[in-house]
Amino acid sequence: MKFLADGMLGKLTRWLRMLGCDVKYYNDLEDEELIKIAKNENRVLLTRDIQLYKRAVAEHAQVFLVKCSTETERLTEVAQHFNLNLEIDVNNSRCPKCNAKLKSVLKDEVAEKVPKSTLRFFNDYWICLNCGQVYWQGSHWQKIKQKLSEAKDLRKN
Ligand SMILES: [Zn+2]
Secondary structure, eight states: OEEEEOTTOHHHHHHHHHTTOEEEEOSSOOHHHHHHHHHHTTOEEEESOHHHHHHHHHTTOOEEEOOOOSHHHHHHHHHHHTTOOOOOOTTTOBOTTTOOBEEEEOHHHHTTTSOHHHHHHOOOEEEETTTOOEEOOOTHHHHHHHHHHHHHHHOOO
16 A cells, blocks of 8 residues: 655654555645645545645545544554554564665674664664664664554554
C-alpha cells in the first residue's frame, strides 16, 4: 500500500513507515500538486483537510480523510481502514525520516556511527540506504511498543 500524506500528518507518516508502508510526505506542496502525485504514482492521499479531500474525490484520486485527533487514534484509524498489521518488523520497515528501505547491518559496520555504550548493549542494527541514519531497538523501543499496543486496543476488530 502506497500513501501520500499531507503536511499535517508528519507523525502518522513516521508510524506508517515503521510499519513498512511506502509513504511520501510533503509539507510545502499545493493541493493540486498533492492530487497530481497521488494519481500519477497510484498513492492514497491521506489528509486532515476536508477541502483537499473533496477536491481529490472530485478529481478521482484515491484519498482517505483522517478524522481522529490523537497520534494513536490516527494510527488505529488508518490501520483499520487499510487492514494494516500493527506490528513492526524492522526488516520490513522504512526509514521514518526519509521513506527509504532499511538494511540490517553488522555491529562492526556501524561502530563509528553509534555511541560505545549502545554498542555494548545492542547487537542488532539497521541502516537507511538513503540518508544513512542508524537504528537499533534502544530504550525508545519500549515506547514504540507501548504505543502500538494502545493502537491495537483501540482497534475494533
Ligand atoms: Zn533515511
